[in-house]
Amino acid sequence: MFNSRALKEKNLCVFWHKWLAIPIAIIVFIVISIGLMEVTSAKQQTINHPLTPLTELEIKTAVSVIKKEKPLTEMAAFPILTLQEPDKTEVLNFKPNRPFQRQAFIVIYEQKQNKTYEAVVDLKTKTLSSWKEIPDVQPAMFFSEYELAAKIVKSDPRWQQAMRKRSLTNFQQVTVSCWAPGILSQEEHETGDRLCRGLSYYKGNNWNYFGSPIEGVLATVNLNTRKVTSFFDNGVVPFSKQNWNYDPKTLGKLQQSLKRLTIQQPNGIDFSIKGNEVSWQGWKFRYQMHPRDGLVLYLVSYNDGEKTRPVVYRASLSEMVVPYGNPDPIWSFRNAFDVGEYNYGTLATTMELGKEIPENGRLLDAVLADDKGKPYVMPKVIGIYERDDGMLWKHYEYITKRNDVRRRRELVVTTTTAIENYDYGISWVFHQDGTLEVETDLTGIILAQATASQKQSENELYGELVAKNILGVNHQHLFNFRLDMDVDSQANQVMEMNVKALPVNEKNPLGNAFTVEETPLTKEAIAVRDLDINHSREWMIVSTKSKNALGAATGYMLMPAGNTVFFPDESAHIRKTATFANHHVWVTKYQPGELYAAGDYPNQTQPAKGLPEYISNDESLMGEDIVLWYTMGVTHIPRPEDWPVMTTHRVGFKLVPRGFFHRNPAINLPEERQKVEGRR
Structure with a gap:
């Protein structure tokens, strides 16, 4: 039967659908447009500073210019494609809204010809600024x-x-x-x-x-x-x-799960990120993911409440060598230069909140180019977060029962990298007292050797049995960090500090006195130094222009932590190619092209490249723009507890202010009054 009421309702619905369709369509259009704008902005980062990382569009531009200007074969590869770092003076003098140079640096390898080329492309004019063949070298594997x-x-x-x-x-x-x-x-x-x-x-x-x-x-x-x-x-x-x-x-019965531990900042984070610039608690710096170096920090400065003061211009992992201590020909070639032979930065791994970094952190992407020159996004490879690390300072007054204490808050910027079996984490840790710390984590799977042994025996000279038929081979990890220091200016010098016990005499009748001797390292050749635990040896980079309130030069001190020596014999081939690992400290006068401790091309390299070349002209280090190179290492004698995956081993160092401030810079931190719920 025909239903007039149903027809009226149907017509009414049609009426409203027609009229509602217009605003709904508008809303959908706006949402989609916003989404597209967000995607576009992510891929086309605003280029407002000379140290802004290359965008996807810039990478495409660089490759198209080279292919237009040079007849590359189909086998041509691009092991390195990154920002050509602008002149240091230009960066330091940069002012917002002023034009600046924008270039890309590219390494091209022609496999059929077995030739390596370096190119520089001007991204603004879209022209090839430089093209040169680099003879007798091999770029990193891709x-x-x-x-x-x-x-x-x-x-x-x-x-x-x-x-x-x-x-x-x-x-x-x-x-x-x-x-x-x-x-x-x-x-x-x-x-x-x-x-x-x-x-x-x-x-x-x-x-x-x-x-x-x-x-x-x-x-x-x-x-x-x-x-x-x-x-x-x-x-x-x-x-x-x-x-x-x-x-x-495969593990059998698991341990009982721990109760959940959460790390939260209910009022929000204290750091800010603008482009690739980070600010936190007086600190400010820029970052970039470099295909070779990995995470690089630039323009590290500290605002002391009166002015912003430079500390480090550029800081990065320069090289790492992993020599294995087994003379068998199947093993003796294994001396991996993990930065220069494998492009450490391209091997960065995606991280997750609540795993590599706590859930209160932020994960950032990076844009790199693959070996065909095609840009791609590396998702979530840079982590940044704040963490609590116990007491920063405390004093308890017995008479008044006054208890003054401040908790330590740190800002951590980190990356993780997997190089075959090993995993590494490198973190730059910013402290509230002006200290900048480097933490290097080693984990993953040790490189194992098959053996007929099922029990440890004296015949196993070059390693330790970690499981039946599995030998963990003795090896080392030696890291070199390049630190372009600009303490209060580019006019710096380096002082070596040695603690010396004083002899018993009339002035020191009980023999308890000791003093610190400070010696300037005036030239590059004599600034090749080693740790000395007998004298608690440390090094300080001081300004030759700035003095503190007490009349002493402002400075930052290299404070080593755990370290080792390079164990191969003095005549060993690896000592000649990884020369940087022969000493803990090198100091050079700044030169823009001197970036890598083992040289630009350590793959199939010749001996004595890198630092030995950089110091060969023995330049003055007095009142100069100087670069501090620090080598630290781990000697790993494997143990069963390292198998089948090893718990993290950490090694690092600190750059600590010494006379840089007129007092403890963390003395004026307000006391945190946090509500603590639950049992007390």
Whole structure:
């Protein structure tokens, strides 16, 4: 039956739908537009400072200019594409809304020609400013080479035969890991070809194959000819086929879960981020993710309440070498330069709130270029957060029962990186008392050697048994940090401080007196120094222009923490290529191109590159713009507790103000009155 009421209701609905469709469409359009604007703004960062990182558009522009100007082959790769850091004077004199130079620096590798080029592109004029061939060098390895090298190794009949000898007929269950070639033979040096070395692991159905190295097999790949140039099989060694995935299914009974611990800032964070500039508690700095260096800090300054004072112009990890202490030819080449051979920054890993950094933190993206020059976003690779770290200062007065105390708050800027089996975390920690600290975390999986041993024996000279058939090989990690110091100005000098016990005499009858001797390190050659625990040796960078209220030069002191010495023999090849690790401290006069402790191209390098070259002209360090290079390290003798994944080991150092302030800069912090709920 026809229903007139239903028809009226239907017509009314149609009426309202028509009229509501217009504002709904407008709202949808606005929402979508805002969303598109947000996406666009993320990809097209505002370029308002000379140290703003390259945008995706700028990366595309740089590559298109090079391809237009130079006839590159299809095999051309771009191991490095980053901001060409502008002249330091231009940066220091920069004023907002003034024009500034904008350039990109690119390393191009032509695999067919085995040639390396460096280019500079002017991004404003879209022209090629510089193009030059760098002879007899090899850039860092890049991602597409790892897959290529593994494919070449697995296609080699000798490798296939070696696997069959070990009853491994399903080659899909074997992973080939490719390393930079490390120490080269004389013949390999003379050819100048681009090489890598392939190591084999039994993967089976597990994702963690590092616990099952196929010992004694080593393939050297010529990446230019795409052939295996040499192959070693030193005989079958038993290897572990145990599942080392270290997930709940393989670990048996788990420990009881801890009660949840949350870290919150209900009133919001205290730091601010504007572009790539961060401000917090008097500190201000800029940051950038560099494809080689990783996280780099620029223009680190401190506002003391009266003025903003420079401390460090540029701070970064310059190089890291990891030498292994096993003389077996399958092992002795393994001396990885993790920064210069593998481009440390490109291996940065995504972090998560509540895991690598606490839930009150912020995670930031970075834009880099892949080895084909295509820009991509590295999500959540820079973490920044505030943390509580106990007491900052305290005094309890017995007579009045007065208790004055302030809690320590720190700002942490951090990144994590996975380089094959090892994971590293590097954090720059800003303190409220003006201290800048570096924390370097080592974790991940130790590089294991397969062995027939199932119990520790005296025959295992070069490592420790960490599980049955698995030997942890003795090794070291040596980091070099480059610190371009500008303490109160560019006019600085370096002082070495040694504590000296005074002899017993008329002035010191009980022999309890000791003093500090301060010695200026006047030139580069004599400023190559080592730690000395017998004299509590430290170094101070002081201004030659600024003095504090007491008439002394303002300064910042390098305060070392745990460290080690470089253990290879004095005649060892690695000591000649990783010369920076032979000493703990180097000081150089600033030169814009001197950035890397082991030289620009440590892959297949010649001896004595980097710091030995930088100090060869023995320049003056008195009242100059100086750079402090600090080498710190860990000597790792593995233990069963490091297996199958090692707990984090931390090593670091501090830059501590010494006479930079006229009093404790944290003395005027207000007391925090926080409501503490629950039991007291």
